[in-house]
Amino acid sequence: MRNYKSESLLFVLSGIIMLMISCTGSSCFEETESYLKASFYKSATRTAPDTLSLSGLNIDSTIYLKALKVQPALIPLNASSPNSVFIITVNGVSDTIKAIYTNYPHLISKECGYTFYHHLDTIIPVGHFHLIKKIEYINRTITNLNVENIHILY
């Protein structure tokens, strides 16, 4: 039998130490926001806009204010509503658009909790487009992953 008993008890003790080490907490390091990721291109040259301003309709704060060379723009959607209305200004010309979508909850992780994913149905103008010439749909599922959803050609 030799020292097997003491060796095994050492293993038990090492197990207790491992338990104490494993009982450490962790934090949320993941992206928790599901943005509509939109790349803006000048239709002729496929270049990014010099300045971009973006805000939600009837919201005081702005998402972007004359931001330089933003590509892609990260546009937060209203998870309490099936649509969100935005005012976009590129190089001084403005358009108002409405994004129509469905919302559903998604668990990111225990540490981060839930976010809302969206399935984009369509984007329509409110009134007439003055700036935007075409919207290309790349991926209609809007998640917290770094995946482009639409191209906006102006």
Next chain:
Amino acid sequence: MWRTFTYFISLLFFLGCFVTPADAQDTIPIPLKIRIGVEASGPAIYFTNKNVLNEEVSLAVDLNEKRSAFISAGYLNYKYSQYNYQYLNKGSFLRIGMDFNLLKPDKSQGKYYAGVGLRYGISRFTSEAPFIEKLNYWGTTTTSLSSNKYWGHFIEFSPGIRTEIFKNVCLGWSVSLRMLLYSGTGKDLRPVSFPGFGDGTKTVTTAMSYYIVINIPYKKIKAVLKKDAPEENDDANDTGTAGNNSQNSGIRH
């Protein structure tokens, strides 16, 4: 999923029934035992954290000196809350599989175990999120997920050790590496934790278990001791130290 279950159980049965031919005649008496175990860390954790109650009892039957059939059943009542959500999970689980003792019979003597377990786990649970809150540019959105029942499936690789501290009483621990096969909830609403597996947002989880085991000997067998392969006698070819050995072919005169 039933096909996976069937394949896994068939594989374990094959491994359990596989008998290596004896190539030596030395034997040692080994008591085969029925082992009834209780997982000890679950109640200990509940003592300090009333939001997680995990209880598990196990039954293992030695098939021979190396292999034991293993089954365990348990219960989880899990509550978790933080600033942006609250989550509840309650249910039971069943693990079935085989333990393989890697110690030689003369060292294990039916008392000591250092080996690995392979198990298939199935879990039945209710998952609920009574409160979810998300704050972004547009303000705060609140919602909840009603209670629903699901089946979860997983496999487990579980190395560990066990030692007899008193006659027919053992202590042991194991590290479990679990791989999720199916959580039943879909990819968006994976359970924060579910019975037998742990964190359902991860495909692979690890856990530690501590067991108190009562042994009931039911049969004695004679385990065959395999002789170790004879070591090569390096001295026979050693030219530096066996200079006086006239049979050493390495010596040049």
